[in-house]
Amino acid sequence: MNRIEHRGGRPESVVTVAVWDDENEFNEESLKELNALVEVAGGNVVAEMTQNVRSYHPSTLMGKGKLEELKDFVRAEDVDLVVFDQELSGVQMREIEKILETDVLDRTAVVLDIFAARAKTDVGKLQVYLAQLEYGKNHLIGKRNYSRLGGGIGTRGPGEQKLEIDRRRIRADITRTKKRLARAKKIRNTGRKDRLSSKIPSIALVGYTNAGKSSIMNRLLKDGASSGKPVFVEDMPFASLDPDTRRIRLKDGLSVFVTDTVGFISNLPTALIESFYTTLEELKDADLIVHVIDGSGENAEMQYKTTRKILRDLEVSATPSILFVNKRDKMEAGRLPFLPAEDTVLYGSVKFDADFDYFFDALQEKIEGGFAKVDLHFGFDEMHRVEEIKARFPVEQFDYDHEGVAITTTLPKSYLPRYERQIRRRYV
Numbered sequence: 001m002n003r004i005e006h007r008g009g010r011p012e013s014v015v016t017v018a019v020w021d022d023e024n025e026f027n028e029e030s031l032k033e034l035n036a037l038v039e040v041a042g043g044n045v046v047a048e049m050t051q052n053v054r055s056y057h058p059s060t061l062m063g064k065g066k067l068e069e070l071k072d073f074v075r076a077e078d079v080d081l082v083v084f085d086q087e088l089s090g091v092q093m094r095e096i097e098k099i100l101e102t103d104v105l106d107r108t109a110v111v112l113d114i115f116a117a118r119a120k121t122d123v124g125k126l127q128v129y130l131a132q133l134e135y136g137k138n139h140l141i142g143k144r145n146y147s148r149l150g151g152g153i154g155t156r157g158p159g160e161q162k163l164e165i166d167r168r169r170i171r172a173d174i175t176r177t178k179k180r181l182a183r184a185k186k187i188r189n190t191g192r193k194d195r196l197s198s199k200i201p202s203i204a205l206v207g208y209t210n211a212g213k214s215s216i217m218n219r220l221l222k223d224g225a226s227s228g229k230p231v232f233v234e235d236m237p238f239a240s241l242d243p244d245t246r247r248i249r250l251k252d253g254l255s256v257f258v259t260d261t262v263g264f265i266s267n268l269p270t271a272l273i274e275s276f277y278t279t280l281e282e283l284k285d286a287d288l289i290v291h292v293i294d295g296s297g298e299n300a301e302m303q304y305k306t307t308r309k310i311l312r313d314l315e316v317s318a319t320p321s322i323l324f325v326n327k328r329d330k331m332e333a334g335r336l337p338f339l340p341a342e343d344t345v346l347y348g349s350v351k352f353d354a355d356f357d358y359f360f361d362a363l364q365e366k367i368e369g370g371f372a373k374v375d376l377h378f379g380f381d382e383m384h385r386v387e388e389i390k391a392r393f394p395v396e397q398f399d400y401d402h403e404g405v406a407i408t409t410t411l412p413k414s415y416l417p418r419y420e421r422q423i424r425r426r427y428v
Contacts, residue, residue, distance in 0.1 A: 018031045064099070203287065207292035
C-alpha cells in the first residue's frame with residue numbers, strides 16, 4: 001500500500017511518513033496521532049506518505065524509488081520538514097536528509113519538542129532536557145541544516161533555549177543535567193512525603209492525553225469546596241506535562257488529595273520512557289486511580305489499552321480504580337463494548353451536574369470502602385516496613401514483644417497482599 005494525500009498547507013509545512021514491513025501491519029491510528037502531535041508542535045501536515053516494504057532498508061528505512069518520489073513532492077510543494085512515525089537511527093536520519101534535501105525528524109523528536117514547550121517545573125524541564133541530550137548525541141550531530149536549530153520543530157529545548165549540537169559538550173551537559181535533576185527531585189519529593197505523612201487519602205487521574213482529566217480536576221475543585229487554583233486546560237495533547245495536586249473535600253467532609261497526571265500516548269519513544277514514567281510516580285502512592293477515557297474518540301479502545309499497559313508497567317494495576325468514560329454526550333454508541341465487565345465503569349460528562357454528582361458519590365464510596373483495619377506483626381529485621389506504614393497510615397496501637405513489633409493500622413485493601421504473612425487479624 002502506497003499513498004500520498006495532499007492536505008493543503010502553510011509554513012512550517014510537514015509531510016508525515018509511515019513505513020511497515022511484511023511482519024507488521026499499517027497502524028493508521030498511530031499516523032493520525034503523529035499528525036496531531038505535529039500540529040501541536042507548530043507544524044502543518046500538508047501530506048501523508050505510506051509504504052509497505054518487504055523488509056526495512058538499513059540506511060533509509062524505505063525504498064530509494066519511493067524516497068525519490070517523496071523528494072519530487074517535497075520540491076514541488078516547498079515542504080519544510082518530513083517526519084517519520086518510526087524511530088530513526090542517526091544514520092538513517094542523515095541518509096534520508098541527503099536524498100530528500102530537506103530536514104527529517106522522527107516521532108521522538110516531535111514529542112520531545114512538545115514536552116520541552118509544556119514543561120513548567122524544574123524537574124519537568126530537566127527531565128525533558130536530559131532526554132533531548134540523550135537523543136541529540138546520536139541524532140543532531142551531522143544534521144544538514146543547522147539554521148533550523150533553535151527555530152523549528154525538534155530543535156528547541158525547554159524555555160526555547162537552543163539545543164547543543166557538539167558531541168563533547170553534549171556529554172558534559174548530560175553529566176551536569178543528571179546532577180541538577182537529582183537535586184530537583186529531592187526537593188520535589190519533600191512535598192510528596194509531606195502529603196504521605198498527612199494520612200489523607202489520595203486520588204490520581206490518569207488517561208490518554210486530551211481525555212478530559214484536567215477538566216474533571218477543575219470540576220472536582222469547584223464541587224469539592226476547594227480553594228485550590230484551577231489547573232491549565234486546553235484542547236490539545238500534552239496541555240499539561242507536570243503533575244498537579246490539589247486538596248478537595250468529598251460530600252461527607254473527608255479531605256483527599258487529587259493529582260492530575262500527564263496524559264499518555266501510544267508508541268512512547270524510547271528516549272522518553274524514563275522521564276515520562278518519572279512524572280507518574282504519584283500513581284504509586286494513590287489509594288484510588290480514576291482512569292479517564294474519551295468515549296467519543298475514534299481510538300478509544302487503543303487509548304484504553306495503552307493506558308492499561310502503562311499502569312501494568314508501573315505495577316499499579318491492582319490499585320482500586322474507577323473507569324470514567326467522559327464526553328458521553330458526544331458518543332454514538334451508549335456503551336464501550338471492550339471495557340471489562342468486572343471494572344467499575346461510569347459514563348458521564350463534566351458538563352452535566354447529575355453525572356458529576358454520581359461520579360462524586362462513587363469516589364467517596366471507593367475511598368471509604370477501600371480500607372481495612374488489621375493487626376500486623378513484624379520481626380525486628382522488618383522494621384523498615386513498619387516505618388513505611390507509620391509514614392503513610394494511622395497506627396492505632398504499637399507494641400514491642402520478644403520477636404518484634406505488633407501494630408494495629410488501617411490500610412487500603414489493595415495493600416493487604418503485600419502484608420499477607422504479617423496479618424494476624426482483620427477486623428470486619
